[in-house]
Amino acid sequence: MSMAGTAVSTLRPRVSPLRYPGGKSALYPRLRKLIRDMGLAGCTYVEPYAGGVGAGLGLLATGQVERVVINDLDPAIYAFWATVQSDSGWLIEQIRKTELDVNEWRRQREIYQSADTSRRSELGFATFYLNRTNRSGVLNGGPIGGLDQSGNYKIDARFNREGLAERIRILSLYSDNIIPTSQDGIEIIEKYAKQDNTFIYADPPYFEKAGSLYLNAFSPDDHTALARVLNSYADRxxxxxxxxxxxxxxxxxxxxxxxxxxxxxxxxxxxxTEIAVLADLLPEVGEGWKVTSS
Ligand SMILES: C[S@@+](CC[C@H](N)C(=O)[O-])C[C@H]1O[C@@H](n2cnc3c(N)ncnc32)[C@H](O)[C@@H]1O
Known part of the structure; x- marks a missing residue:
């Protein structure tokens, strides 16, 4: 049955603690339907270009999928997800007690810029802190309200301590089912595309403007290489x-x-307007695949 023009609920669980420019948590109801229609409920769900994994974590927390592979080549994003998975108690403590002001923002930015992966939890928290205190969540941007805090919104506008601590607590219940990795997305697709009971949702950096939003911008060759691999798995x-x-x-x-x-x-x-590309195996989703985000 075609879904053209069909209203789809935009209700979705908000579990991801990250704000992500262009984040796809609004795809949650669509992905849920696709996964159910293909008989893949309870599968391993893989995001090779994970970012905030907005849709995937919603699917995990509502029991639609059994485990989520969170892959991001950016070591800072990886450090955050690895900390959620293995050091959630410490992370919650930092969320509750760390000051929300420009001095602390500068300190966290130094940790983020030092990119010291041997202090993974600190790097993970600094990444999270900047994501929640920067304009639009852009990691190399400036703080909400400006360095002089003269804007209408201040640095703490998106840092609801208890709400964020609760999201981490919920995710900690699933720590055995969250698999954070930091490889090239193509390697992850190669690894998981062959496995049964697995669904891959790839949301790579955009062709346009990706450079300013993400640490790892894609080159034209990267887009071509990705297409070669995905097209070779059209039956997955x-x-x-x-x-x-x-x-x-x-x-x-x-x-x-x-x-x-x-x-x-x-x-x-x-x-x-964005575009979805469907593997041949996927059921029809219909033209005008309307998705509303917030
Ligand atoms: C468009 S964002 C994904 C947004 C995500 N779907 C969400 O809803 O939050 C793309 C992500 O891919 C990561 N990335 C860039 N190049 C990559 C690569 N070669 N392999 C894996 N991840 C990469 C970036 O760090 C960025 O977090």
């Missing part, structure tokens, strides 16, 4: 999302492509 269950640019139609000319809209976008005002 995966979904890919991208910005709506002509290169996607070219790289995935043999696959079904469906437009959808996200309201929220860090680099464009208003609605951004």
């Amino acid at each position: 269950p995966w979904l890919l999302t991208y910005d709506n640019v002509p290169q996607v139609a070219k790289l995935y000319s043999d696959r079904r492509r469906r437009k959808f809209e996200l309201n929220y976008s860090a680099h464009r005002v208003g609605k951004a």
